Amino acid sequence: MALMINDDCIACNACPSVCPNEAITEDEPIFTIHPQRCSECIGETGEPQCKEVCPVDCIEPNPDYQETPEQLQAKYDRLHR
Numbered sequence: 001m002a003l004m005i006n007d008d009c010i011a012c013n014a015c016p017s018v019c020p021n022e023a024i025t026e027d028e029p030i031f032t033i034h035p036q037r038c039s040e041c042i043g044e045t046g047e048p049q050c051k052e053v054c055p056v057d058c059i060e061p062n063p064d065y066q067e068t069p070e071q072l073q074a075k076y077d078r079l080h081r
């Protein structure tokens with residue numbers, strides 16, 4: 001399941017640089033996770049790095065992108081081949 005950023009985002013800019021898939025972009029007023037690029041960090045650390053650095057805990061599962069770990073790994077592999 002891809003993650004998404006909710007309206008509590010304070011646009012602190014901490015998360016884009018820790019994403020291994022370049023899935024996060026700076027938008028106004030809040031940042032955006034592009035679901036086609038978010039693997040929940042499967043393929044790298046396996047722990048969502050954006051959630052680790054977010055000071056306001058505003059990153060949550062995206063209900064529109066229900067994916068298995070295998071699908072997330074395949075997404076990661078497509079992005080990094």
Ligand code: SF4
Binds near residue numbers: 021022
């Ligand atoms: S969970 Fe990982 S891949 Fe997804 S947006 Fe956050 S840092 Fe990027």
Ligand code: SF4
Binds near residue numbers: 011014054056057058
């Ligand atoms: S770390 Fe959290 S508050 Fe900061 S830009 Fe990313 S989602 Fe927004």
